[in-house]
Amino acid sequence: MSFDLTVRLIEAVGATAAGTTVMVPLDGPDEVRTAASWADATGNTVLMVHPDPVEIYRGRIADPIDALSPERRPGHRLWIYTNFHCNLACDYCCVESSPTARRRIIEIDEFAAIIGEAIAADVAELYLTGGEPFMLIDLDERLRVATAARPTTVLTNAMQWHGERRRRLDALPRDNLTFQISLDSATADLHDRHRGAGSFAKAIEGIGVATELGFRIRVAATLGPDAGTTEQELERFFDDLALEPDQRVIRRVARQGSANAGLAVSRASLIPEVCVTADGVWWHPVAAIDPTMKVVDNWAPLRTTIDTIRDEYRTHRIANDVLASSFPCA
Numbered sequence: 001m002s003f004d005l006t007v008r009l010i011e012a013v014g015a016t017a018a019g020t021t022v023m024v025p026l027d028g029p030d031e032v033r034t035a036a037s038w039a040d041a042t043g044n045t046v047l048m049v050h051p052d053p054v055e056i057y058r059g060r061i062a063d064p065i066d067a068l069s070p071e072r073r074p075g076h077r078l079w080i081y082t083n084f085h086c087n088l089a090c091d092y093c094c095v096e097s098s099p100t101a102r103r104r105i106i107e108i109d110e111f112a113a114i115i116g117e118a119i120a121a122d123v124a125e126l127y128l129t130g131g132e133p134f135m136l137i138d139l140d141e142r143l144r145v146a147t148a149a150r151p152t153t154v155l156t157n158a159m160q161w162h163g164e165r166r167r168r169l170d171a172l173p174r175d176n177l178t179f180q181i182s183l184d185s186a187t188a189d190l191h192d193r194h195r196g197a198g199s200f201a202k203a204i205e206g207i208g209v210a211t212e213l214g215f216r217i218r219v220a221a222t223l224g225p226d227a228g229t230t231e232q233e234l235e236r237f238f239d240d241l242a243l244e245p246d247q248r249v250i251r252r253v254a255r256q257g258s259a260n261a262g263l264a265v266s267r268a269s270l271i272p273e274v275c276v277t278a279d280g281v282w283w284h285p286v287a288a289i290d291p292t293m294k295v296v297d298n299w300a301p302l303r304t305t306i307d308t309i310r311d312e313y314r315t316h317r318i319a320n321d322v323l324a325s326s327f328p329c330a
């Protein structure tokens, strides 16, 4: 075991109160397993592996779910794929969306029933995604149901807000509604390379429309192996847009769907974020077409499925089969 890493672990965890967590920077992925062995031998717990640091909980955890912050606990958030078709066909899309993808639309009656199940299951936040949700001309009807129930975020490429869709957009309530807009770089080159020519300019235009109409926005970037220094440039760009820290998301691409490179995910390694599609309930929205990540075929009763997912998560953590990681879709 690296002496330097051991010293860092002892200093960091030693200065941490029992029952709380500390982030310990790592010098490369090889140190993850070493940190886990050290934690196990010293009566502590590796809680989660973030892109760089490892998060260590001081002490042993009786219930792995209690150790997660409330917003990370399975069932706090519910993801809903409203549809799977999209105006774009990004080359890393985790669910292979495109203009010709099978649509798998959740119609308004079924959507309202899912929201009812979410309320009964004490879900605290709703996240709508696709495909491009605004491909549905009547998305606004779903958004009224969702925002009346819970704070709601919609993931969008912000390219559909013209004509009737813009009129319906402007008529939406501003409370309880956030648009998370995809923007992968501070200039057009990288964004358009993966999302299609002209898509950067339209995303910028969409950010302007949402802001001008008084909606709360978050901007989210997905970075692939060719991102280079994009992350630093994006942070400066986000500064120029006056985005607060909780209005910025930057994550690496996951090896799912159309992406043939990126972070590998599995039920054993990924902290679940319960996700409903027209085809069933899935472990996490980043893997909503991966058969190994499907939990059940039907979304009702949702509370029972959330309990099933929590139990499986506990089993993985207690077995310590693979270290847990989070994948921030929002």
Ligand code: SF4
Pocket: 086, 087, 088, 089, 090, 092, 093, 094, 095, 096, 097, 098, 130, 131, 132, 157, 182, 195
């Ligand atoms: S990544 Fe988003 S914008 Fe791109 S094809 Fe997939 S759903 Fe559409």
